[in-house]
């Protein structure tokens with residue numbers, strides 16, 4: 001599905017977030033609290049938004065972008081800076097990396113898509129160095145508040161229509177719409193991170209609670 005929308009993915013992401021996606025990506029990298037010359041894995045890297053931001057924000061960073069959709073990564077490879085990312089085709093539930101390899105693992109919009117979240121988090125925990133940080137940018141179901149009818153209507157009806165215009169592949173964004181509304185709340189994600197062994201678990205929300213940045217640390 002992601003291979004099918006690869007060429008239009010970045011534009012669609014920008015439009016859906018009202019132009020705010022770059023700010024969320026910068027904030028995700030900020031929350032990774034990277035050391036000097038960090039070794040970073042950006043999982044579900046897609047077209048490499050987060051991987052490229054790590055390179056921009058930390059001189060000497062060594063960044064691996066991993067995803068199981070090669071055409072998404074091909075778009076990323078051709079972006080400015082794309083040549084400096086080590087692109088690896090891999091399944092987030094079965095990572096081809098040694099234990100204790102990375103200073104940070106980042107991912108954007110991965111957890112909503114995987115078949116098994118605990119396995120996915122266990123793999124990240126395994127490949128992180130002790131003291132390493134995990135940061136995840138994710139959609140969240142609209143919280144119960146006064147704007148819930150509007151945010152739900154936006155993601156249910158408006159997003160698929162916009163995507164019909166931009167990607168001519170509304171199915172992918174109907175999938176986004178359905179999985180976002182049915183996805184876990186930030187509190188549920190926090191609990192899963194704790195179950196995986198992480199400590200210092202936290203999150204912040206954006207876009208009226210429909211987007212969250214989660215962070216956690218592998219104990220020393």
Ligand SMILES: C[S@@+](CC[C@H](N)C(=O)[O-])C[C@H]1O[C@@H](n2cnc3c(N)ncnc32)[C@H](O)[C@@H]1O
Pocket residue numbers: 002013043044045046047048049050066067068069072090091092093107108109110113114
């Ligand atoms: C919505 S895109 C996000 C891309 C990028 N992280 C971003 O923030 O724009 C989700 C990506 O997750 C990838 N993906 C989903 N499940 C995966 C898995 N089990 N292993 C590796 N990649 C996966 C898809 O191929 C797709 O590129």
